[in-house]
Amino acid sequence: MATVALEVAVAALLGYCRRVEIAAVVCVNVFTNPLVNYLVCVVESGRAMPIDLAGISLFEAAVVMVEWQLLRYALPQRPGVPLLGLSLAMNSVSYLAGVLLPIWV
Numbered sequence: 001m002a003t004v005a006l007e008v009a010v011a012a013l014l015g016y017c018r019r020v021e022i023a024a025v026v027c028v029n030v031f032t033n034p035l036v037n038y039l040v041c042v043v044e045s046g047r048a049m050p051i052d053l054a055g056i057s058l059f060e061a062a063v064v065m066v067e068w069q070l071l072r073y074a075l076p077q078r079p080g081v082p083l084l085g086l087s088l089a090m091n092s093v094s095y096l097a098g099v100l101l102p103i104w105v
Contacts, residue, residue, distance in 0.1 A: 004029045006097055007090035014081045014089060024074035025090070028067050036063050056095075064091050 004026055011017075011025045036059055044051055051059075068087040075083065 003033050003094045006094045010090045010093050014086055021075060024071060028070045032063050032067055060091055060095055064088050
């Protein structure tokens with residue numbers, strides 16, 4: 001749920017504050033986050049070593065593209081940060097938090 005909270009916060013900071021926008025961000029994340037985590041576990045379970053930076057980058061790029069398309073479907077385009085930029089910003093922040101959290105804790 002930390003990922004959802006972070007991505008909602010990023011969306012709100014970028015001006016996506018209406019209820020329908022926040023609901024869309026939550027729904028998109030509730031769909032993509034468990035799916036990508038499951039896929040990472042499946043891929044890692046068949047390998048002797050964890051996924052490297054290239055693999056994680058590929059998964060993250062796929063998530064950005066899928067979330068962008070889902071947001072395009074759920075939200076009408078409006079002036080401001082484009083939905084691709086929103087998806088990229090949200091996923092960048094949550095990825096960095098995932099990398100930095102173990103260092104801070």
